[in-house]
Amino acid sequence: MTVLVVTGTGTEIGKTVVTAAVAAACRDRSVAVLKPAQTGLAPGEPGDAAEVARLAGGHVTAVELARFPEPLAPATAARRAGLPPVRPYEIAEAAEKLAAGHDLVLVEGAGGLLVRFDDNGATLADAARLLGAPVLVVAPAGLGTLNSTALTSEALRARGLECLGVVVGSMPSEPDLATRCNLEDLPVAAGAPLLGAVPAGAGALAPSDFRAQAGSWLTAQLGGNRPAEWAAEPRGTGGESK
Numbered sequence: 001m002t003v004l005v006v007t008g009t010g011t012e013i014g015k016t017v018v019t020a021a022v023a024a025a026c027r028d029r030s031v032a033v034l035k036p037a038q039t040g041l042a043p044g045e046p047g048d049a050a051e052v053a054r055l056a057g058g059h060v061t062a063v064e065l066a067r068f069p070e071p072l073a074p075a076t077a078a079r080r081a082g083l084p085p086v087r088p089y090e091i092a093e094a095a096e097k098l099a100a101g102h103d104l105v106l107v108e109g110a111g112g113l114l115v116r117f118d119d120n121g122a123t124l125a126d127a128a129r130l131l132g133a134p135v136l137v138v139a140p141a142g143l144g145t146l147n148s149t150a151l152t153s154e155a156l157r158a159r160g161l162e163c164l165g166v167v168v169g170s171m172p173s174e175p176d177l178a179t180r181c182n183l184e185d186l187p188v189a190a191g192a193p194l195l196g197a198v199p200a201g202a203g204a205l206a207p208s209d210f211r212a213q214a215g216s217w218l219t220a221q222l223g224g225n226r227p228a229e230w231a232a233e234p235r236g237t238g239g240e241s242k
Contacts, residue, residue, distance in 0.1 A: 003095050003105045003133040004164065007124055009148035011111040014169020015138045016048045017203040019108045021167075021196070022136075023056035024214035025223035029103035032061040036091045036127070037078075037110050037117060040071030048108055055203065055210045061102065065094055075116035085118035092130035107133070113152050125159050134164040136222075137190060141168045141179045141197070150189040157191070165195035165221065172200050195219045196226060 004022070008015045023031045033056075035049040046054070049062035066086045068077035078085040091107065098105045109115070109124040113135070117123060128135050135156055139149045149166060156163045166186050172179060187194050196218035202210060218224030 002099045002103070003107065003131050005107045005109065005124065005128040005131070005133050005135045006138065007109045007113045007135055007152070008138040008169070009112060009140070009145065009152050013138055013140045014198060014203075015108055016051055017055070018136075018138045018167050018169050018196075018198055019048075019106050020052040020055040020210070021198050021202070021214040021217055021224075022222050023052055023060050023104075023106060024211045025218050026104055027057055027059055027211065029059070029223075030061075030101070031056070031059055031104045031106065032063060032098040032102040033106045033108060034091070034095055034098060035062075035064045035108050036066065036094075036124075037074035037086045038064050038067045039074060039077045039110060040069070041067060042069055043067065051203075052106070052108070055205075055207050056214075057207070057211055061098065063094065063098065065090060073115050074110050075118050079119065087118060088122045088126035088130055091117075091124075091127035095127075095131055095133075107131075113137075113155055125155065125161060128161050129159060134162040136164050136195070137166045137192075138169040139166050139186065139190075141171050141175065141182060143178045145182055146185055146189040149186055153190040153192065163190055163192040165193045166190045167195050167218070167222070168197035170200040170202075171197040193219075193221070193228070195222050196224060 033052045038047040053060040053062040068081045070077045114123045215224040
């Protein structure tokens with residue numbers, strides 16, 4: 001696995017922190033993180049790729065292809081800014097160049113899998129197909145996550161793309177019944193294994209603490225040391241339901 005595409009079931013669910021955790025867990029390898037389209041930030045402000053590098057450490061190369069100031073979908077933000085959009089072939093070419101000099105390239109998308117990058121309807125899935133890369137899905141922990149995860153996984157399968165697995169992007173310290181049950185049900189919804197859970201608030205940790213703990217949040221498939229069976233949780237009893 002040289003290139004891994006990181007997407008989510010929606011926005012603001014922890015993709016950047018999960019990407020940083022994978023990069024930190026792979027600290028014995030040279031890692032590049034590629035952000036094809038950064039939206040919602042002015043020039044000079046640190047973006048998602050820079051945040052991954054800050055949290056994960058000096059072995060990470062951060063690359064951003066395009067930046068659009070308004071916090072919108074990339075296609076809309078590019079159109080409103082009067083700037084050219086990012087095309088899937090540009091994402092694939094940039095990732096392949098980075099892969100030539102790094103052990104692992106993490107491509108972090110914007111929003112969900114099918115968010116448009118241009119007015120022709122191109123998406124992150126198109127870039128993943130050009131790369132022949134597996135896709136890691138970041139999902140929330142609570143109610144509603146099973147449906148959105150199943151839809152994302154179904155969209156991947158329909159395009160002939162591999163869903164490597166699912167990572168919970170923000171795991172509460174005191175999970176409720178729905179969250180505990182979802183840890184067991186997410187692999188079924190995704191048709192792929194649950195590969196980790198990043199604690200809520202992990203992005204606020206000092207980088208040294210983040211790096212020290214990242215491996216414990218992820219299974220070995222993502223460079224971590226969390227046991228593969230960690231997600232098994234007993235279901236509620238007495239007629240409780242999600």
